[in-house]
Amino acid sequence: MIMSEYAIEVENLCVSYKSLKSYSIKKHLLLGKKSKAEVCQAVQNVSFKVKKGEILGIVGKNGSGKSTMLRAIAGIFAPNSGTVDLHGHSISLLAIGVGFKTELSGRDNIILSAMLLGFTKEQIAEKMEQIIEFSELGAYIDAPVRTYSSGMHSKLAFSITAVLETDIILIDEVLSVGDAHFKKKSYKKMKELITDKDRTVVIVSHDRKTIADLCDKVLWIHEGKLVRFGPTDEVLDAYEEFMK
Amino acid sequence: MLKRFFTDLRKYFSFSVVSAKSQLKTEVAGSYLNWIWWILDPLCFMLIYTFIFGYVFSASEQYFPVFIFVGLSMWNFFNGTLKSSVRIVKRNKPIVSRVYFPKYILVVAQLMADAFKMMISFGIVVLMMIFFQVPISFNVLFFIPIIIILMLFTFGCSCIVMHFGVYVEDLANVINIVLRFLFYLTGIFYNIKTKIPNIGEYLNNYNPLASLITAMRDCLIYSRMPDLKFLGIWFVVSVLLTVGGVALVYKEENSYLKAV
Numbered sequence: 468m469i470m471s472e473y474a475i476e477v478e479n480l481c482v483s484y485k486s487l488k489s490y491s492i493k494k495h496l497l498l499g500k501k502s503k504a505e506v507c508q509a510v511q512n513v514s515f516k517v518k519k520g521e522i523l524g525i526v527g528k529n530g531s532g533k534s535t536m537l538r539a540i541a542g543i544f545a546p547n548s549g550t551v552d553l554h555g556h557s558i559s560l561l562a563i564g565v566g567f568k569t570e571l572s573g574r575d576n577i578i579l580s581a582m583l584l585g586f587t588k589e590q591i592a593e594k595m596e597q598i599i600e601f602s603e604l605g606a607y608i609d610a611p612v613r614t615y616s617s618g619m620h621s622k623l624a625f626s627i628t629a630v631l632e633t634d635i636i637l638i639d640e641v642l643s644v645g646d647a648h649f650k651k652k653s654y655k656k657m658k659e660l661i662t663d664k665d666r667t668v669v670i671v672s673h674d675r676k677t678i679a680d681l682c683d684k685v686l687w688i689h690e691g692k693l694v695r696f697g698p699t700d701e702v703l704d705a706y707e708e709f710m711k
Numbered sequence: 712m713l714k715r716f717f718t719d720l721r722k723y724f725s726f727s728v729v730s731a732k733s734q735l736k737t738e739v740a741g742s743y744l745n746w747i748w749w750i751l752d753p754l755c756f757m758l759i760y761t762f763i764f765g766y767v768f769s770a771s772e773q774y775f776p777v778f779i780f781v782g783l784s785m786w787n788f789f790n791g792t793l794k795s796s797v798r799i800v801k802r803n804k805p806i807v808s809r810v811y812f813p814k815y816i817l818v819v820a821q822l823m824a825d826a827f828k829m830m831i832s833f834g835i836v837v838l839m840m841i842f843f844q845v846p847i848s849f850n851v852l853f854f855i856p857i858i859i860i861l862m863l864f865t866f867g868c869s870c871i872v873m874h875f876g877v878y879v880e881d882l883a884n885v886i887n888i889v890l891r892f893l894f895y896l897t898g899i900f901y902n903i904k905t906k907i908p909n910i911g912e913y914l915n916n917y918n919p920l921a922s923l924i925t926a927m928r929d930c931l932i933y934s935r936m937p938d939l940k941f942l943g944i945w946f947v948v949s950v951l952l953t954v955g956g957v958a959l960v961y962k963e964e965n966s967y968l969k970a971v
Contacts, residue, residue: 538808541810541811542811543807543810544811544966544968544969545965559810560809568803568806570737570740571733571736571737575729575733575736578729579726579806580809582725582729583806583810583812584810611737
């Protein structure tokens with residue numbers, strides 16, 4: 468069997484949100500309101516392929532469906548129609564404010580997150596020190612996460628994803644976190660991860676410079692529809708033109 | 712679907728164990744007496760009920776404290792798991808919005824944590840049986856099937872409640888009231904068969920919790936064979952609930968994230 472040269476193949480991906488609001492019984496009974504299933508097409512008929520080792524940037528204005536698409540690719544929810552084929556690669560999603568169980572210590576949260584990403588206990592034990600060291604949390608690692616500052620919070624989140632390497636990394640608006648020193652360090656680590664030639668990366672960002680620096684190809688979506696997909700400069704120029 | 716259920720269960724089993732452990736850890740992390748509460752809590756309630764119903768209302772059950780403790784242990788397990796399941800997806804939003812896993816795994820973890828507490832409770836039951844010199848027979852072996860039925864029943868109900876809890880904001884209030892009513896209809900601190908005139912027998916048979924608790928008391932305390940017919944019925948119902956609950960979660964879990 469020949470390994471496919473593509474790491475991510477997305478075909479006719481459609482994701483729609485149904486009845487966004489949860490409703491209360493009071494409203495339902497007193498106002499006799501039928502909860503209307505408002506259908507919102509977040510992503511419509513998007514198809515693209517990413518080669519193994521390629522870096523794809525996704526641009527588009529707020530609410531255009533970028534994050535939804537990342538989540539669909541990560542398998543957090545299944546698309547309404549269309550397919551996402553990862554050819555068996557492991558995948559993780561790095562996003563701002565990824566949460567933890569705040570009552571638990573940082574260490575326990577590392578274990579839980581890693582287990583959900585599909586790592587075994589042995590692998591986790593192996594990587595544990597590395598994660599703690601990278602996060603620079605020191606003794607705080609055994610304190611409950613609720614006592615962390617927001618900076619420490621994102622440092623930990625970043626370290627988990629950065630150290631527990633997966634074949635595909637999806638990055639949602641985060642390339643560097645924390646104070647000036649950690650920012651530099653995490654940006655360097657991120658770049659190292661991203662430019663690894665075996666790793667496939669998808670980046671969502673509003674920062675033109677980041678995308679232009681890192682990405683091989685760019686995908687531009689607008690209101691859930693694919694507008695353009697192609698080499699970085701070409702798409703970015705068209706996008707800038709449009710946003711003016 | 713069943714095959715998928717078992718592979719998923721195996722795949723996420725160690726996660727549920729760790730998750731249950733850490734949950735138990737956090738529950739006691741802030742208190743002075745720590746895990747001693749798991750013993751102290753049911754013990755105190757048993758003393759209260761023994762005092763009120765044993766002396767004030769002069770209940771005449773044999774081995775009354777053990778009688779209460781058996782009921783309380785099983786009830787707390789069911790009550791605890793079901794109550795937590797209502798908002799379990801919302802509480803775990805950080806994890807749910809980051810990786811995919813079958814959502815009933817959250818219920819499994821909760822169930823394990825509560826089952827652990829129930830086992831501590833039953834440890835105390837054993838000590839009390841020794842203390843009160845309760846005679847035992849081979850019927851105590853029914854302990855195992857009864858616990859299995861109780862767990863299946865709780866799991867099935869919890870999955871269904873979890874599903875609706877995602878969409879219905881105030882389901883928690885409703886569940887609280889229903890559970891309180893059910894608590895009094897279950898005969899934790901009185902003998903439901905003799906104390907409720909006319910319909911007592913029906914309640915005992917057709918209220919699953921009452922049925923299971925009575926069976927447990929029969930086999931542990933009174934050296935009697937539990938009513939196998941109703942155990943059988945509730946076993947089948949529990950399996951159906953579990954299958955239905957899991958199928959429901961598989962079918963709908965995609966849209967959970969969009970609602971929380």
